[in-house]
Amino acid sequence: MTEASVSVWQLRWRRLARDRVALGALSVLVLLYGLCFSAAWIEVWLDVTGVDTDLMSRFDPIDARHWLGSDEAGRDEFTRILRGGQISLSIGLFAAIGSSFVGTVIGATAGYFRGRVDMVLMRFTDFMLAMPALPVLIILAAIDLTKLGFSQDFVRSGAAGYWRIVLIVTLLGWTTVARLVRAATLSLVEREFVLAARAQGASSLRILWVHVLPNAVTPIIVATTLRMGSVILTESALSFLGVGIQPPSTSWGSMLTNAQELMASNPLLAVYPGAAILMAVIAINFVGDGLQSAFDPRADPH
Amino acid sequence: MSGTWHANSWLSGAGRVASLRGGRGTASCTDDQRPLRVATALTEPLLLGRALTVELGPAHDRTSVITGLDFSLAAGRTLGVVGESGCGKSMTALAIMGLAPSPHRIGGVLRFAGQDLLTMPQDRRRQLRGADMAMIFQEPMTALNPVVPVGVQIAEMLIVHDNASETAAWRGAVALLDRGGIADPARRARAYPDELSGGMRQRVMIAMAIACKPRLLIADEPTTALDVSVQAQILDLLLELQRDTGMAMVFISHNLGVVSAVADDIMVMYAGRALETGPAQRVLTAPAHPYTAGLIATLPDIGRRQKILPVIEGSPVNPRNRPPGCAFAPRCPRVIAECRTGLPAMVMVSPGQEAACIRCAA
Numbered sequence: 001m002t003e004a005s006v007s008v009w010q011l012r013w014r015r016l017a018r019d020r021v022a023l024g025a026l027s028v029l030v031l032l033y034g035l036c037f038s039a040a041w042i043e044v045w046l047d048v049t050g051v052d053t054d055l056m057s058r059f060d061p062i063d064a065r066h067w068l069g070s071d072e073a074g075r076d077e078f079t080r081i082l083r084g085g086q087i088s089l090s091i092g093l094f095a096a097i098g099s100s101f102v103g104t105v106i107g108a109t110a111g112y113f114r115g116r117v118d119m120v121l122m123r124f125t126d127f128m129l130a131m132p133a134l135p136v137l138i139i140l141a142a143i144d145l146t147k148l149g150f151s152q153d154f155v156r157s158g159a160a161g162y163w164r165i166v167l168i169v170t171l172l173g174w175t176t177v178a179r180l181v182r183a184a185t186l187s188l189v190e191r192e193f194v195l196a197a198r199a200q201g202a203s204s205l206r207i208l209w210v211h212v213l214p215n216a217v218t219p220i221i222v223a224t225t226l227r228m229g230s231v232i233l234t235e236s237a238l239s240f241l242g243v244g245i246q247p248p249s250t251s252w253g254s255m256l257t258n259a260q261e262l263m264a265s266n267p268l269l270a271v272y273p274g275a276a277i278l279m280a281v282i283a284i285n286f287v288g289d290g291l292q293s294a295f296d297p298r299a300d301p302h
Numbered sequence: 303m304s305g306t307w308h309a310n311s312w313l314s315g316a317g318r319v320a321s322l323r324g325g326r327g328t329a330s331c332t333d334d335q336r337p338l339r340v341a342t343a344l345t346e347p348l349l350l351g352r353a354l355t356v357e358l359g360p361a362h363d364r365t366s367v368i369t370g371l372d373f374s375l376a377a378g379r380t381l382g383v384v385g386e387s388g389c390g391k392s393m394t395a396l397a398i399m400g401l402a403p404s405p406h407r408i409g410g411v412l413r414f415a416g417q418d419l420l421t422m423p424q425d426r427r428r429q430l431r432g433a434d435m436a437m438i439f440q441e442p443m444t445a446l447n448p449v450v451p452v453g454v455q456i457a458e459m460l461i462v463h464d465n466a467s468e469t470a471a472w473r474g475a476v477a478l479l480d481r482g483g484i485a486d487p488a489r490r491a492r493a494y495p496d497e498l499s500g501g502m503r504q505r506v507m508i509a510m511a512i513a514c515k516p517r518l519l520i521a522d523e524p525t526t527a528l529d530v531s532v533q534a535q536i537l538d539l540l541l542e543l544q545r546d547t548g549m550a551m552v553f554i555s556h557n558l559g560v561v562s563a564v565a566d567d568i569m570v571m572y573a574g575r576a577l578e579t580g581p582a583q584r585v586l587t588a589p590a591h592p593y594t595a596g597l598i599a600t601l602p603d604i605g606r607r608q609k610i611l612p613v614i615e616g617s618p619v620n621p622r623n624r625p626p627g628c629a630f631a632p633r634c635p636r637v638i639a640e641c642r643t644g645l646p647a648m649v650m651v652s653p654g655q656e657a658a659c660i661r662c663a664a
Binding site: 008011193196198199202214296 | 399401428429430431432433436437439441444445446447448449450451454458459462463468492494496497507510511
């Protein structure tokens with residue numbers, strides 16, 4: 001035990017593994033992902049469908065087959081939630097991690113190199129921030145992908161719409177992270193341990209990777225976990241405007257939007273996707289907390 | 303002469319590359335350079351500064367913080383640099399390390415192991431840092447990365463400079479902690495800096511600094527932030543390491559008592575200039591410059607209660623508006639009219655001892 005070499009990642013993993021709340025939240029997330037991505041099998045098992053409409057069985061009550069009843073078009077609500085989760089959870093994950101990644105690279109570069117690099121990158125960030133999001137989203141969503149050299153089949157498939165949303169949300173979402181990481185980097189490079197690292201011959205890349213970013217992990221993780229919740233909601237706004245995920249595919253956000261009209265007659269149809277979003281966002285936040293204290297030994301473990 | 307230096311620098315450069323690529327997985331990164339060290343030692347001192355000047359700030363607004371500094375340091379010797387806060391001690395250290403804050407302009411001569419540091423490519427300079435010249439900082443609380451276990455921070459050095467494998471580097475780190483006098487090193491290596499005491503953190507810094515057996519160790523007030531009893535232990539450790547490895551040390555302190563315990567030679571600095579240099583024994587027992595004498599007089603005597611502690615009246619000059627003539631003149635008890643007009647040159651006052659004072663020249 002004492003003879004084995006210890007890497008900082010092992011230690012971080014061990015700290016995370018000791019954090020019960022984070023582990024619990026992580027298992028909830030894994031379970032949620034697992035359930036959502038086995039929706040097709042669950043449909044076969046329960047002999048229901050979350051995709052095809054059946055106007056003879058609209059608003060069916062809860063029973064052994066329809067665990068959460070059926071919606072206004074006669075689709076099974078439970079498996080439809082699962083199918084919506086496939087889109088929402090993965091868009092949330094990819095787009096939040098994507099925008100954190102872009103934001104971290106840009107923010108750390110600006111904060112570390114300062115001067116002109118900082119000026120150019122931060123004015124670009126301001127430019128992105130100042131752009132009104134919704135019109136830009138609509139324009140970006142209207143781009144004809146075939147003109148960019150993608151095949152007709154790809155453009156017509158659901159995957160194109162999916163990746164288009166991931167890309168758009170990433171491109172517009174990195175600015176907060178970039179500003180947070182830049183601020184953290186600016187103050188960290190003034191710290192003596194960065195000077196000490198330079199005195200030990202560390203390269204710029206190494207200083208950023210080993211000394212600056214692990215110390216800036218708190219704002220990055222907070223921004224990422226907050227972002228995941230808002231990405232799920234942005235996607236629903238896009239879907240509502242008709243430029244996001246289109247039927248028969250669905251997402252939690254678009255289910256929520258659909259349920260708006262039915263609030264008076266069938267409020268439960270809004271509660272289910274809402275509860276799913278809430279559960280996912282809370283779990284993600286707890287995992288984020290755990291990651292934060294795994295990285296920072298001074299943070300209190302739960 | 304300069305031809306020989308070039309040959310040496312090329313050879314030792316090649317030796318470094320060989321040892322980097324060799325990757326024998328041990329902590330002995332500079333063993334294969336030992337014969338060369340002897341060769342360079344014969345031709346010139348390990349560290350040589352001539353008329354070294356450091357100016358900080360952009361081109362249109364430069365402030366000179368170090369002016370005309372001459373020093374030399376041979377392997378195995380210690381140069382003590384003494385002076386009040388802001389006299390340029392730390393800036394001298396940073397200039398030697400190549401870490402002076404940008405933008406800056408450095409003039410004069412600065413050579414290390416036969417190589418010209420000032421014209422050396424940045425990349426080569428970076429490879430020297432940590433491997434051939436290392437530095438210890440004043441504040442062990444802030445000079446260690448708080449989110450990385452100390453063992454990993456030491457192992458980093460061996461991975462970066464020696465190309466050691468992770469396992470070998472970890473073993474090396476534990477051995478270095480042991481060498482730094484830390485009990486139960488295998489367990490302490492996993493500790494984060496805030497789980498260690500100040501003295502232990504400074505031992506970690508020292509272990510990190512000597513990881514690659516540097517030829518030059520710059521210690522910038524290494525004991526200032528520590529308890530007196532711990533101070534003595536750290537000084538002992540440094541002296542012991544120096545005896546074992548034959549490294550040269552630049553020891554920076556405002557505390558003459560501490561410097562007298564470790565230094566072979568002393569350089570007294572004031573307002574970016576050296577006021578007095580010489581063998582430690584001479585400078586401490588027979589100071590030639592009034593400033594040195596004043597510093598020595600301010601040392602309190604243990605066991606003798608003093609009503610008024612002696613001080614040097616006034617405060618150090620602002621480097622932005624240095625008076626013409628001797629910078630110390632406004633505070634000097636032995637000042638004469640000439641002090642305020644002409645800049646005093648260094649004159650020899652005894653073998654090896656020089657002072658920049660008109661009164662000494664007269």
